[in-house]
Amino acid sequence: MTDPNREQSVVDSVPHQLLIDGSWRPAGSGATTVVEDPATEKALCEVADAGRDDGLAALAAADRAQPAFAAMAPRERSDILRRAYEAVLARVEDLALLMTLEMGKPLAEARGEVTYAAEFLRWFSEEAVRVDGGFAVSPDGRNRFLVMRQAVGVSVFVTPWNFPLAMGTRKIAPAIAAGCAMVVKPAPQTPLSMLALAQILQEVGLPDGVLNVVTTTDAADVVEPVLRDGRARKLSFTGSTAVGRLLLEQASSKVLRTSMELGGNAAFLVFDDADVDRAVEGAMQAKMRNMGEACTAANRFLVQRGIADEFSRRLADRMGALTVGRGTEDGVQVGPMIDGKGRDKIVDLVGDAVAHGAEVVLGGERADGPGYFYRPTVLTGVPAHSRLNSEEIFGPVAPITVFDDEAQALADANATDFGLVDYVFTQDLDRALRVSERLEAGMVGLNTGLVSNPAAPFGGIKQSGLGREGGTVGIDEFLETKYVAIATA
Numbered sequence: 001m002t003d004p005n006r007e008q009s010v011v012d013s014v015p016h017q018l019l020i021d022g023s024w025r026p027a028g029s030g031a032t033t034v035v036e037d038p039a040t041e042k043a044l045c046e047v048a049d050a051g052r053d054d055g056l057a058a059l060a061a062a063d064r065a066q067p068a069f070a071a072m073a074p075r076e077r078s079d080i081l082r083r084a085y086e087a088v089l090a091r092v093e094d095l096a097l098l099m100t101l102e103m104g105k106p107l108a109e110a111r112g113e114v115t116y117a118a119e120f121l122r123w124f125s126e127e128a129v130r131v132d133g134g135f136a137v138s139p140d141g142r143n144r145f146l147v148m149r150q151a152v153g154v155s156v157f158v159t160p161w162n163f164p165l166a167m168g169t170r171k172i173a174p175a176i177a178a179g180c181a182m183v184v185k186p187a188p189q190t191p192l193s194m195l196a197l198a199q200i201l202q203e204v205g206l207p208d209g210v211l212n213v214v215t216t217t218d219a220a221d222v223v224e225p226v227l228r229d230g231r232a233r234k235l236s237f238t239g240s241t242a243v244g245r246l247l248l249e250q251a252s253s254k255v256l257r258t259s260m261e262l263g264g265n266a267a268f269l270v271f272d273d274a275d276v277d278r279a280v281e282g283a284m285q286a287k288m289r290n291m292g293e294a295c296t297a298a299n300r301f302l303v304q305r306g307i308a309d310e311f312s313r314r315l316a317d318r319m320g321a322l323t324v325g326r327g328t329e330d331g332v333q334v335g336p337m338i339d340g341k342g343r344d345k346i347v348d349l350v351g352d353a354v355a356h357g358a359e360v361v362l363g364g365e366r367a368d369g370p371g372y373f374y375r376p377t378v379l380t381g382v383p384a385h386s387r388l389n390s391e392e393i394f395g396p397v398a399p400i401t402v403f404d405d406e407a408q409a410l411a412d413a414n415a416t417d418f419g420l421v422d423y424v425f426t427q428d429l430d431r432a433l434r435v436s437e438r439l440e441a442g443m444v445g446l447n448t449g450l451v452s453n454p455a456a457p458f459g460g461i462k463q464s465g466l467g468r469e470g471g472t473v474g475i476d477e478f479l480e481t482k483y484v485a486i487a488t489a
């Protein structure tokens with residue numbers, strides 16, 4: 001259990017204000033909003049609650065900073081990122097505690113996210129100095145083509161609460177590497193991790209105005225004017241598909257470049273020939289990482305008939321052995337859901353599935369007492385038409401249905417508007433490749449329950465998004481290609 005004095009001092013060590021043009025300031029209106037600990041439902045602190053004018057001030061600051069930052073030597077931008085990587089790692093314990101306090105994940109997982117977030121800073125410090133161009137002779141030999149890549153320009157980031165640090169660095173690091181100034185709007189539930197990151201970036205020498213952070217409870221009031229203003233050139237959003245769709249419309253008014261990391265509805269396929277130990281281990285990872293509050297979370301378990309009983313029993317045993325509690329306490333493996341709305345949605349989805357005939361093998365209820373806790377749950381016989389199969393659960397619920405053959409498994413897995421990630425467990429190499437090719441998803445976990453890696457291209461197809469973050473292509477989202485035609489005598 002962490003010491004309450006240490007918790008308070010970690011919360012107090014972060015500025016609770018907006019960062020605009022290198023200075024920390026209150027919201028123009030003086031408004032503040034409460035940040036809550038979802039495990040206790042008690043207030044942690046207050047932060048500035050920005051409005052429209054604050055958002056536009058942040059945009060103006062980014063616009064002023066943009067030309068000099070784009071002109072800065074790539075090595076200098078790379079060095080800023082490298083120093084930030086080292087500074088984040090030096091503060092793993094404080095950043096992890098801050099994250100656990102504001103969003104609930106157990107400390108061990110929060111440490112993992114801090115490290116994951118830091119890796120984006122390191123990866124893009126290495127990419128910053130590798131932006132290339134091209135030179136070619138035209139087919140008729142009369143011209144030369146010079147191809148250069150330049151920073152897109154001022155970028156607007158809107159980020160979610162579930163990975164409050166990593167979803168920030170996955171955008172901020174490539175933007176710095178490419179030379180883009182930014183306006184960042186974190187989720188209202190988790191402003192503290194982003195403010196702590198901004199403080200670190202400031203300390204390691206990021207020029208004033210390059211990163212502007214605007215915390216608000218009225219996202220629409222702040223973000224829409226910024227997108228419609230004309231000075232921003234790029235929007236990168238991570239969050240739900242519904243909000244992504246709305247922001248795409250707003251971004252279209254000025255034809256902004258867009259990257260969209262949206263919701264998922266991952267299928268987790270287990271074939272009769274799978275190694276059951278690996279499948280159960282992978283299921284625990286794909287389902288229980290972040291208490292199931294992950295876009296990559298396995299949302300639908302599709303298990304072949306011959307192995308279904310054994311897999312369901314073993315998964316229920318493992319999930320039933322998890323310790324639920326406040327993430328700051330020793331040994332806790334499952335923290336609270338982010339808020340009452342998130343927890344109530346899970347209650348509704350499970351209720352709907354049970355009403356349609358699903359059987360509760362484990363859990364199936366919220367936990368008593370304060371905090372937004374929901375017990376790890378396994379359901380079998382979940383009917384195809386229940387809401388659990390089409391909506392993101394975002395919680396520790398594993399719905400299992402049975403299939404008979406590969407064609408049915410593929411049809412069921414692809415019967416969704418989403419296409420972020422799917423998981424496949426089989427020991428048959430031909431099947432593994434065939435199924436991976438036919439799954440309609442941007443990513444596939446083959447005999448693994450974890451695909452996230454800063455060095456790999458993360459992203460979805462269908463209504464799960466546009467573009468990729470991370471990997472060698474992550475920086476491309478922040479670069480324009482310019483071609484110069486050179487006439488030769």
Ligand SMILES: NC(=O)c1ccc[n+]([C@@H]2O[C@H](COP(=O)([O-])OP(=O)(O)OC[C@H]3O[C@@H](n4cnc5c(N)ncnc54)[C@H](O)[C@@H]3O)[C@@H](O)[C@H]2O)c1
Nearest residue numbers: 159160161186187219220223239240243261262263264295
């Ligand atoms: N694909 C990915 O990489 C990825 C990663 C993490 C989370 N997600 C998705 O995010 C969702 C969970 O996060 P969430 O609940 O924070 O999502 P959300 O869409 O409710 O909110 C995301 C962000 O959008 C902001 N927002 C909400 N309404 C807005 C508006 N009208 N204008 C401007 N901004 C607005 C929120 O304040 C928040 O900062 C899930 O659907 C999850 O799958 C996707």
Ligand SMILES: O=CCCC(=O)O
Nearest residue numbers: 162293294295296452
């Ligand atoms: O919520 C989505 C998960 C994000 C990740 O794994 O990088």
